[in-house]
Amino acid sequence: MAKRLQARRLDGIDHNPWVEIVRLAKEYDVVNLGQGFPDFSPPDFAVQAFQQATSGDFMLNQYTMAFGYPPLTKILASFFGKLLGQEMDPLKNVLVTVGAYGALFTAFQALVDEGDEVIIIEPAFDCYEPMTMMAGGHPVFVSLRPSPAPKGQLGSSNDWQLDPIELASKFTPRTKILVLNTPNNPLGKVFSKMELELIAGLCQQHDVLCISDEVYQWLVYDGHQHVSIASLPGMWDRTLTIGSAGKSFSATGWKVGWVMGPDNIMKHLRTVHQNSIFHCPTQAQAAVAQCFEREQQHFGQPSSYFLQLPQAMHLNRDHMIRSLQSVGLEPLIPQGSYFLIADISDFKSRMPNLPGAADEPYDRCFAKWMIKNKGLVAIPVSIFFSRPHQKDFDHYIRFCFVKDEATLQAMDERLCRWKGELQP
Numbered sequence: 001m002a003k004r005l006q007a008r009r010l011d012g013i014d015h016n017p018w019v020e021i022v023r024l025a026k027e028y029d030v031v032n033l034g035q036g037f038p039d040f041s042p043p044d045f046a047v048q049a050f051q052q053a054t055s056g057d058f059m060l061n062q063y064t065m066a067f068g069y070p071p072l073t074k075i076l077a078s079f080f081g082k083l084l085g086q087e088m089d090p091l092k093n094v095l096v097t098v099g100a101y102g103a104l105f106t107a108f109q110a111l112v113d114e115g116d117e118v119i120i121i122e123p124a125f126d127c128y129e130p131m132t133m134m135a136g137g138h139p140v141f142v143s144l145r146p147s148p149a150p151k152g153q154l155g156s157s158n159d160w161q162l163d164p165i166e167l168a169s170k171f172t173p174r175t176k177i178l179v180l181n182t183p184n185n186p187l188g189k190v191f192s193k194m195e196l197e198l199i200a201g202l203c204q205q206h207d208v209l210c211i212s213d214e215v216y217q218w219l220v221y222d223g224h225q226h227v228s229i230a231s232l233p234g235m236w237d238r239t240l241t242i243g244s245a246g247k248s249f250s251a252t253g254w255k256v257g258w259v260m261g262p263d264n265i266m267k268h269l270r271t272v273h274q275n276s277i278f279h280c281p282t283q284a285q286a287a288v289a290q291c292f293e294r295e296q297q298h299f300g301q302p303s304s305y306f307l308q309l310p311q312a313m314h315l316n317r318d319h320m321i322r323s324l325q326s327v328g329l330e331p332l333i334p335q336g337s338y339f340l341i342a343d344i345s346d347f348k349s350r351m352p353n354l355p356g357a358a359d360e361p362y363d364r365c366f367a368k369w370m371i372k373n374k375g376l377v378a379i380p381v382s383i384f385f386s387r388p389h390q391k392d393f394d395h396y397i398r399f400c401f402v403k404d405e406a407t408l409q410a411m412d413e414r415l416c417r418w419k420g421e422l423q424p
């Protein structure tokens with residue numbers, strides 16, 4: 001065919017480094033601690049809700065409202081309205097999407113114009129950059145930077161901070177949106193109220209919108225608090241808050257997400273959604289509606305899944321932190337999410353010449369080496385950075401700890417074998 005096949009909006013985003021890691025993970029006998037999904041069952045009430053949605057009311061097999069199955073938009077408006085301190089209209093302030101991914105895509109398509117600048121705080125979930133570019137926007141990166149942990153102590157995701165002067169310097173008259181992700185993937189950093197106030201102040205000063213990706217909002221540890229930036233004074237009017245049922249109820253395959261915000265912004269997202277996806281599967285939405293109704297009754301009590309899941313993941317986190325250290329990996333303690341990153345600088349100096357392409361960041365070579373030689377899958381952290389910054393952050397790998405006890409035991413066995421190989 002003589003005509004150019006690839007649409008120009010795909011230029012520069014047609015290579016995805018995840019693909020190779022996922023392929024290798026399938027090829028080798030591995031314990032997969034890479035991709036962020038639970039390998040245990042969702043809670044019983046969620047499984048039952050889904051079964052009921054597929055075997056009960058036959059009308060759940062049919063189309064529903066474009067912007068969300070009404071019982072779901074209603075419960076989301078009431079549940080999150082209380083948390084955000086905002087009266088929400090289910091028809092105007094909530095849109096149900098195909099996962100949080102769908103919410104992000106709809107938001108970028110609805111709001112980003114050719115040449116608009118989008119500030120992305122990195123390390124960042126790796127779809128923000130291509131989504132900005134597909135919409136014709138220009139990503140502008142600002143890095144969280146680590147300060148060294150006190151000698152002999154493990155670092156924490158809280159050691160990674162924004163430089164306020166550098167952040168302020170990224171705002172220009174072309175800046176349309178700042179993307180925030182708290183708790184952050186891959187670091188597990190939970191932005192403090194003070195950090196959010198700094199970001200909120202700059203957004204207001206420069207008339208910039210905020211897309212706040214809060215899919216891990218329930219997963220916070222050690223007494224840290226998740227704060228939604230939309231709940232800060234003056235921010236509701238300029239913030240879109242995004243959530244995920246997959247992450248909330250350990251059912252990532254359901255692919256139900258949502259975005260909430262003021263009607264004058266949401267109406268543009270509804271236009272995109274109406275003309276692209278139309279709506280997310282009705283049965284999955286019905287199941288999520290039931291899950292939220294259940295959570296609303298149990299909220300704040302020990303029976304709430306939003307308390308039980310972080311309690312269980314806290315134990316997994318600490319288990320993984322102890323285990324990884326046995327072979328010289330240096331984990332950073334995450335305040336939230338179900339990921340942690342481990343520093344591999346020591347390996348980088350001891351075995352600098354792992355196989356890989358000439359300009360391949362070290363962490364990618366290391367992740368591939370670890371799959372092939374140690375049977376453990378983790379994700380190179382450089383893929384969460386923009387290309388110019390990848391070489392500066394090529395000495396970390398990300399592990400996912402939302403895993404079953406048996407998986408963590410299998411991890412321990414692999415690490416034990418690895419440790420044995422280290423002995424003289």
Ligand code: IK2
Pocket residue numbers: 034035036037098099100101102125181185213215243244245246247252255256257
């Ligand atoms: N936002 C963030 C920050 C996410 O991490 C995800 C899920 N991706 O995680 C996979 C991984 O990093 O291994 C999403 C949005 C998308 O959520 P959903 O599954 O609801 O579309």
